[in-house]
Amino acid sequence: MKKIILFVLLGILGILFLLFLVRLISPKEIDDVSPEISCSEKYLKKSSILWVIPKFQGELISEDKEWCKYILSLNKTLGLHGVTHEFEEFNSNRNQSYLDEEIKIFEDCFGFKPEMFKPPQLKISNKNEELIKNNNLKLKGKFNQIIHKVYHCNDTGKFSNKFIDLF
Numbered sequence: 001m002k003k004i005i006l007f008v009l010l011g012i013l014g015i016l017f018l019l020f021l022v023r024l025i026s027p028k029e030i031d032d033v034s035p036e037i038s039c040s041e042k043y044l045k046k047s048s049i050l051w052v053i054p055k056f057q058g059e060l061i062s063e064d065k066e067w068c069k070y071i072l073s074l075n076k077t078l079g080l081h082g083v084t085h086e087f088e089e090f091n092s093n094r095n096q097s098y099l100d101e102e103i104k105i106f107e108d109c110f111g112f113k114p115e116m117f118k119p120p121q122l123k124i125s126n127k128n129e130e131l132i133k134n135n136n137l138k139l140k141g142k143f144n145q146i147i148h149k150v151y152h153c154n155d156t157g158k159f160s161n162k163f164i165d166l167f
């Protein structure tokens with residue numbers, strides 16, 4: 001009996017250690033990038049992928065050209081992170097024109113179309129999942145969040161950015 005417990009414990013430790021290594025080498029990301037949310041430049045620069053909210057609190061990113069220029073100057077991969085980022089936005093079904101608007105705002109700001117999508121709070125309905133895939137957007141969800149270090153602007157994630165830095 002004792003041996004079994006020991007094996008299980010070693011197994012769990014092994015998996016955690018593996019996860020630690022995977023997170024160490026996989027590119028870092030930052031969620032909730034918007035001109036309306038203050039974001040530490042330190043974490044923007046540390047990240048390879050910036051997840052942008054196109055229309056947070058009704059403000060279009062495309063209307064803040066300075067911000068668009070600044071984000072482009074960081075030379076990072078940019079992805080779509082919902083439209084307005086309201087709570088579980090993509091857990092209720094959205095249609096093509098809803099997504100079209102989002103893609104247009106993104107394109108007006110950065111000059112190219114997004115290729116990746118991460119739903120707010122990582123919640124997405126089956127129908128929306130299809131919608132995202134039909135638009136040739138790569139969908140990133142919970143698994144992606146576990147195997148990458150993901151910071152949050154404003155430090156509002158489940159774990160603080162400092163903790164993410166450590167693990």
Ligand SMILES: [Zn+2]
Binds near residue numbers: 032081085120121
């Ligand atoms: Zn978010």
